[in-house]
Amino acid sequence: MKIKIGILLAVLLGSVLVVLAFGQYEMQVVENYYFPNPQRPPAVFEHDRHNETAELWDCMICHHVYDEQGVQSDWESSEDQACADCHGLEDQGGMPGLRKAFHQSCKGCHLTERKGPVTCAECHVKP
Ligand code: HEC
Ligand code: HEC
Ligand code: HEC
Ligand code: HEC
Incomplete structure:
Protein backbone atom coordinates (compact mmCIF):
# COMPACT_ATOMS: atom_id res chain seq x y z
CA MET A 1 0.00 0.00 0.00
CA LYS A 2 2.71 2.47 1.02
CA ILE A 3 4.66 1.71 -2.18
CA LYS A 4 1.57 2.28 -4.32
CA ILE A 5 0.95 5.69 -2.71
CA GLY A 6 4.63 6.49 -3.22
CA ILE A 7 4.40 5.69 -6.91
CA LEU A 8 1.18 7.67 -7.23
CA LEU A 9 2.79 10.71 -5.59
CA ALA A 10 5.85 10.41 -7.82
CA VAL A 11 3.66 10.31 -10.93
CA LEU A 12 1.66 13.32 -9.71
CA LEU A 13 4.80 15.31 -8.94
CA GLY A 14 6.20 14.37 -12.36
CA SER A 15 3.11 15.68 -14.14
CA VAL A 16 3.17 18.93 -12.17
CA LEU A 17 6.82 19.46 -13.15
CA VAL A 18 6.05 18.77 -16.83
CA VAL A 19 3.16 21.28 -16.78
CA LEU A 20 5.38 23.88 -15.09
CA ALA A 21 8.20 23.35 -17.57
CA PHE A 22 5.97 23.62 -20.65
CA GLY A 23 3.84 26.41 -19.18
CA GLN A 24 6.97 28.54 -18.91
CA TYR A 25 8.17 27.67 -22.40
CA GLU A 26 8.57 30.71 -24.55
CA MET A 27 9.96 30.95 -28.04
CA GLN A 28 13.45 32.49 -27.88
CA VAL A 29 14.58 32.23 -31.52
CA VAL A 30 13.06 31.71 -34.95
CA GLU A 31 14.05 28.13 -35.70
CA ASN A 32 16.14 27.63 -38.84
CA TYR A 33 15.57 23.90 -39.36
CA TYR A 34 13.52 24.56 -42.49
CA PHE A 35 16.73 25.60 -44.22
CA LEU A 56 2.07 44.26 -31.84
CA TRP A 57 -1.26 43.00 -30.54
CA ASP A 58 -2.58 41.91 -33.94
CA CYS A 59 -1.34 38.42 -34.84
CA MET A 60 -2.19 38.98 -38.54
CA ILE A 61 0.67 41.49 -38.86
CA CYS A 62 3.00 38.51 -39.12
CA HIS A 63 0.71 35.47 -39.35
CA HIS A 64 -1.15 36.55 -42.49
CA VAL A 65 -3.62 34.82 -44.78
CA TYR A 66 -4.18 35.87 -48.42
CA ASP A 67 -7.04 34.98 -50.75
CA GLU A 68 -6.55 33.84 -54.37
CA GLN A 69 -6.48 37.45 -55.60
CA GLY A 70 -3.56 38.18 -53.28
CA VAL A 71 -5.69 40.27 -50.92
CA GLN A 72 -4.85 39.86 -47.24
CA SER A 73 -7.70 38.75 -45.00
CA ASP A 74 -8.51 41.32 -42.34
CA TRP A 75 -9.92 38.75 -39.93
CA GLU A 76 -8.17 35.42 -40.50
CA SER A 77 -4.68 34.68 -39.20
CA SER A 78 -2.29 31.76 -39.66
CA GLU A 79 -0.62 31.52 -36.26
CA ASP A 80 -1.25 27.77 -36.26
CA GLN A 81 1.07 27.41 -39.26
CA ALA A 82 4.81 27.82 -39.72
CA CYS A 83 5.90 30.37 -42.33
CA ALA A 84 7.49 27.43 -44.15
CA ASP A 85 4.09 25.72 -44.49
CA CYS A 86 3.35 28.24 -47.26
CA HIS A 87 6.68 29.81 -48.19
CA GLY A 88 9.01 27.51 -50.12
CA LEU A 89 12.75 28.06 -50.22
CA GLU A 90 12.51 29.87 -53.59
CA ASP A 91 10.33 32.81 -54.68
CA GLN A 92 7.04 31.73 -56.25
CA GLY A 93 5.15 34.45 -58.11
CA GLY A 94 4.23 37.17 -55.62
CA MET A 95 5.33 34.96 -52.77
CA PRO A 96 8.83 35.53 -51.45
CA GLY A 97 10.99 32.51 -50.65
CA LEU A 98 11.39 31.69 -46.97
CA ALA A 121 24.83 40.04 -36.22
CA GLU A 122 22.16 41.77 -34.14
CA CYS A 123 19.58 39.16 -35.20
CA HIS A 124 21.80 36.15 -35.92
CA VAL A 125 23.51 36.33 -32.54
CA LYS A 126 26.26 33.77 -31.93
CA PRO A 127 25.31 31.62 -28.96
C1 HEC B 1 15.70 41.55 -38.12
C2 HEC B 1 16.40 40.31 -37.97
C3 HEC B 1 17.29 39.82 -39.06
C4 HEC B 1 18.32 40.50 -39.68
C5 HEC B 1 18.75 41.95 -39.45
C6 HEC B 1 18.94 39.58 -40.57
N1 HEC B 1 18.30 38.37 -40.52
FE1 HEC B 1 18.79 36.69 -41.58
N2 HEC B 1 17.14 35.75 -40.87
C7 HEC B 1 16.30 36.25 -39.90
C8 HEC B 1 15.29 35.25 -39.58
C9 HEC B 1 14.17 35.40 -38.59
C10 HEC B 1 15.57 34.13 -40.41
C11 HEC B 1 14.81 32.78 -40.42
C12 HEC B 1 15.63 31.60 -39.83
C13 HEC B 1 16.55 31.94 -38.73
O1 HEC B 1 16.14 32.25 -37.60
O2 HEC B 1 17.78 31.89 -38.97
C14 HEC B 1 16.75 34.47 -41.19
C15 HEC B 1 17.35 33.63 -42.11
C16 HEC B 1 18.56 33.89 -42.73
C17 HEC B 1 19.27 32.95 -43.59
C18 HEC B 1 18.75 31.58 -44.00
C19 HEC B 1 19.05 30.57 -42.90
C20 HEC B 1 20.52 30.27 -42.77
O3 HEC B 1 21.04 30.42 -41.65
O4 HEC B 1 21.16 29.93 -43.79
C21 HEC B 1 20.44 33.53 -43.94
C22 HEC B 1 21.55 32.94 -44.80
C23 HEC B 1 20.47 34.86 -43.34
N3 HEC B 1 19.30 35.03 -42.63
C24 HEC B 1 21.49 35.76 -43.49
C25 HEC B 1 21.44 37.08 -43.05
C26 HEC B 1 22.44 38.10 -43.39
C27 HEC B 1 23.68 37.84 -44.23
C28 HEC B 1 22.01 39.26 -42.81
C29 HEC B 1 22.63 40.64 -42.91
C30 HEC B 1 22.83 41.16 -44.25
C31 HEC B 1 20.77 38.96 -42.10
N4 HEC B 1 20.45 37.63 -42.27
C32 HEC B 1 20.04 39.88 -41.36
C33 HEC B 1 16.38 37.49 -39.29
C34 HEC B 1 17.28 38.49 -39.62
C1 HEC C 1 6.34 40.19 -35.19
C2 HEC C 1 5.76 39.05 -35.84
C3 HEC C 1 4.79 38.19 -35.06
C4 HEC C 1 3.64 38.57 -34.42
C5 HEC C 1 3.04 39.96 -34.28
C6 HEC C 1 3.07 37.35 -33.87
N1 HEC C 1 3.86 36.28 -34.19
FE1 HEC C 1 3.57 34.36 -33.69
N2 HEC C 1 5.31 33.81 -34.60
C7 HEC C 1 6.10 34.65 -35.34
C8 HEC C 1 7.16 33.90 -35.95
C9 HEC C 1 8.25 34.44 -36.85
C10 HEC C 1 6.99 32.56 -35.55
C11 HEC C 1 7.82 31.35 -35.97
C12 HEC C 1 7.21 30.83 -37.24
C13 HEC C 1 8.00 29.73 -37.89
O1 HEC C 1 8.88 29.14 -37.24
O2 HEC C 1 7.72 29.44 -39.06
C14 HEC C 1 5.81 32.53 -34.70
C15 HEC C 1 5.27 31.39 -34.10
C16 HEC C 1 4.08 31.35 -33.43
C17 HEC C 1 3.48 30.14 -32.91
C18 HEC C 1 4.09 28.77 -33.04
C19 HEC C 1 4.36 28.11 -31.74
C20 HEC C 1 5.64 28.41 -31.04
O3 HEC C 1 5.64 29.20 -30.06
O4 HEC C 1 6.68 27.84 -31.43
C21 HEC C 1 2.29 30.50 -32.34
C22 HEC C 1 1.30 29.59 -31.64
C23 HEC C 1 2.14 31.94 -32.51
N3 HEC C 1 3.25 32.41 -33.18
C24 HEC C 1 1.04 32.65 -32.08
C25 HEC C 1 0.90 34.03 -32.22
C26 HEC C 1 -0.26 34.78 -31.74
C27 HEC C 1 -1.47 34.16 -31.04
C28 HEC C 1 -0.02 36.09 -32.03
C29 HEC C 1 -0.88 37.29 -31.72
C30 HEC C 1 -1.23 37.48 -30.32
C31 HEC C 1 1.28 36.16 -32.70
N4 HEC C 1 1.79 34.89 -32.80
C32 HEC C 1 1.87 37.31 -33.16
C33 HEC C 1 5.94 36.00 -35.47
C34 HEC C 1 4.92 36.75 -34.93
C1 HEC D 1 -1.16 30.40 -45.11
C2 HEC D 1 -0.01 30.64 -45.94
C3 HEC D 1 1.02 31.62 -45.44
C4 HEC D 1 1.69 31.62 -44.23
C5 HEC D 1 1.52 30.65 -43.08
C6 HEC D 1 2.62 32.72 -44.28
N1 HEC D 1 2.53 33.37 -45.48
FE1 HEC D 1 3.64 34.98 -46.09
N2 HEC D 1 2.60 35.07 -47.83
C7 HEC D 1 1.66 34.14 -48.24
C8 HEC D 1 1.21 34.48 -49.59
C9 HEC D 1 0.16 33.73 -50.40
C10 HEC D 1 1.91 35.65 -49.97
C11 HEC D 1 1.84 36.38 -51.30
C12 HEC D 1 0.77 37.43 -51.32
C13 HEC D 1 0.75 38.09 -52.68
O1 HEC D 1 0.38 37.40 -53.64
O2 HEC D 1 1.13 39.24 -52.76
C14 HEC D 1 2.78 35.98 -48.83
C15 HEC D 1 3.61 37.08 -48.82
C16 HEC D 1 4.53 37.35 -47.83
C17 HEC D 1 5.43 38.49 -47.84
C18 HEC D 1 5.49 39.59 -48.87
C19 HEC D 1 4.30 40.50 -48.78
C20 HEC D 1 4.23 41.14 -47.43
O3 HEC D 1 3.25 40.86 -46.71
O4 HEC D 1 5.14 41.88 -47.05
C21 HEC D 1 6.19 38.39 -46.70
C22 HEC D 1 7.27 39.34 -46.26
C23 HEC D 1 5.76 37.19 -45.99
N3 HEC D 1 4.74 36.59 -46.69
C24 HEC D 1 6.28 36.75 -44.78
C25 HEC D 1 5.75 35.70 -44.00
C26 HEC D 1 6.21 35.30 -42.69
C27 HEC D 1 7.39 35.92 -41.97
C28 HEC D 1 5.41 34.28 -42.26
C29 HEC D 1 5.43 33.55 -40.92
C30 HEC D 1 5.35 34.40 -39.73
C31 HEC D 1 4.45 34.03 -43.31
N4 HEC D 1 4.68 34.90 -44.35
C32 HEC D 1 3.46 33.05 -43.25
C33 HEC D 1 1.20 33.07 -47.52
C34 HEC D 1 1.58 32.74 -46.23
C1 HEC E 1 5.52 45.15 -37.35
C2 HEC E 1 6.84 45.50 -36.81
C3 HEC E 1 7.84 44.44 -36.42
C4 HEC E 1 8.04 43.19 -36.96
C5 HEC E 1 7.26 42.51 -38.06
C6 HEC E 1 9.18 42.62 -36.26
N1 HEC E 1 9.66 43.50 -35.33
FE1 HEC E 1 11.30 43.21 -34.14
N2 HEC E 1 10.96 45.00 -33.26
C7 HEC E 1 9.98 45.90 -33.63
C8 HEC E 1 10.10 47.09 -32.80
C9 HEC E 1 9.19 48.34 -32.87
C10 HEC E 1 11.19 46.87 -31.94
C11 HEC E 1 11.73 47.82 -30.87
C12 HEC E 1 10.96 47.62 -29.60
C13 HEC E 1 11.41 48.61 -28.56
O1 HEC E 1 12.43 48.35 -27.92
O2 HEC E 1 10.78 49.66 -28.44
C14 HEC E 1 11.72 45.54 -32.25
C15 HEC E 1 12.81 44.95 -31.62
C16 HEC E 1 13.38 43.76 -31.96
C17 HEC E 1 14.54 43.17 -31.31
C18 HEC E 1 15.32 43.81 -30.17
C19 HEC E 1 15.05 43.12 -28.87
C20 HEC E 1 13.59 42.90 -28.57
O3 HEC E 1 13.18 41.74 -28.62
O4 HEC E 1 12.84 43.86 -28.32
C21 HEC E 1 14.80 41.98 -31.95
C22 HEC E 1 15.90 41.00 -31.65
C23 HEC E 1 13.79 41.83 -32.98
N3 HEC E 1 12.95 42.93 -32.97
C24 HEC E 1 13.70 40.74 -33.83
C25 HEC E 1 12.68 40.54 -34.76
C26 HEC E 1 12.56 39.38 -35.62
C27 HEC E 1 13.52 38.21 -35.66
C28 HEC E 1 11.43 39.56 -36.35
C29 HEC E 1 10.83 38.66 -37.41
C30 HEC E 1 10.52 37.30 -37.01
C31 HEC E 1 10.85 40.84 -35.97
N4 HEC E 1 11.64 41.40 -35.00
C32 HEC E 1 9.69 41.37 -36.53
C33 HEC E 1 9.04 45.75 -34.60
C34 HEC E 1 8.87 44.62 -35.39
Missing part, protein backbone atom coordinates in the same frame (compact mmCIF):
# COMPACT_ATOMS: atom_id res chain seq x y z
CA PRO A 36 18.75 22.65 -45.53
CA ASN A 37 22.17 24.14 -44.66
CA PRO A 38 21.79 27.02 -42.20
CA GLN A 39 24.61 29.57 -42.62
CA ARG A 40 23.85 31.60 -39.51
CA PRO A 41 22.82 31.01 -35.93
CA PRO A 42 19.00 31.24 -35.58
CA ALA A 43 17.68 34.79 -35.18
CA VAL A 44 16.85 35.89 -31.65
CA PHE A 45 13.14 36.46 -31.23
CA GLU A 46 11.49 36.27 -27.82
CA HIS A 47 8.03 36.03 -29.35
CA ASP A 48 5.75 37.22 -26.55
CA ARG A 49 8.12 39.75 -25.03
CA HIS A 50 9.07 41.15 -28.45
CA ASN A 51 5.45 41.64 -29.42
CA GLU A 52 4.55 43.26 -26.12
CA THR A 53 7.50 45.69 -26.27
CA ALA A 54 6.80 46.51 -29.91
CA GLU A 55 3.05 46.73 -29.15
CA ARG A 99 14.58 33.63 -46.26
CA LYS A 100 13.33 36.71 -48.08
CA ALA A 101 9.95 36.39 -46.34
CA PHE A 102 11.60 36.51 -42.91
CA HIS A 103 13.93 39.36 -43.83
CA GLN A 104 11.18 41.44 -45.43
CA SER A 105 8.88 40.90 -42.48
CA CYS A 106 11.38 41.42 -39.64
CA LYS A 107 13.90 43.86 -41.09
CA GLY A 108 11.23 45.60 -43.15
CA CYS A 109 9.30 46.63 -40.08
CA HIS A 110 12.43 47.61 -38.14
CA LEU A 111 13.47 49.88 -41.02
CA THR A 112 10.02 51.48 -41.35
CA GLU A 113 9.66 51.93 -37.60
CA ARG A 114 13.28 52.99 -37.19
CA LYS A 115 13.34 50.63 -34.20
CA GLY A 116 14.71 47.12 -33.77
CA PRO A 117 17.85 45.51 -35.21
CA VAL A 118 18.74 45.68 -38.91
CA THR A 119 22.29 44.31 -39.05
CA CYS A 120 23.02 40.62 -39.50
